[in-house]
Amino acid sequence: MIILAGHLKTSPDLVDELLAALDSLLEDTRKEQGCLDYHFAIEDRNAGSILVYERWSDQDALNAHLALPAIGAVLGGWADKIEIAVRKFDAANERGFTE
Numbered sequence: 001m002i003i004l005a006g007h008l009k010t011s012p013d014l015v016d017e018l019l020a021a022l023d024s025l026l027e028d029t030r031k032e033q034g035c036l037d038y039h040f041a042i043e044d045r046n047a048g049s050i051l052v053y054e055r056w057s058d059q060d061a062l063n064a065h066l067a068l069p070a071i072g073a074v075l076g077g078w079a080d081k082i083e084i085a086v087r088k089f090d091a092a093n094e095r096g097f098t099e
Helices: 012-023 026-030 059-066 069-078
Strands: 002-009 035-044 049-056 083-090
Touching: 002 059, 012 035, 012 049, 012 069, 026 035, 049 059, 059 069
Parallel strands: none
Antiparallel strands: 002 049, 002 083, 035 049
């Protein structure tokens, strides 16, 4: 399993517009094969910070997602307006947090 977690940062006056662009991807992305979770939320509007959390079944599923034109359009359209501070983790042995 692959987990992406971190932040996207933009100027505070663009944070709502960025979240709207990301939210436009939610419905279709969540239907993609291998997408287990796909979430964005404003962490700090005044700092222009958006939380990112994605969980994918494997690297192939993530690669297929990243190759989609809609994803490229959003990432490309925002490339000069965001700082990406998202990390990728390989996860195994998933269990409940109390186990």
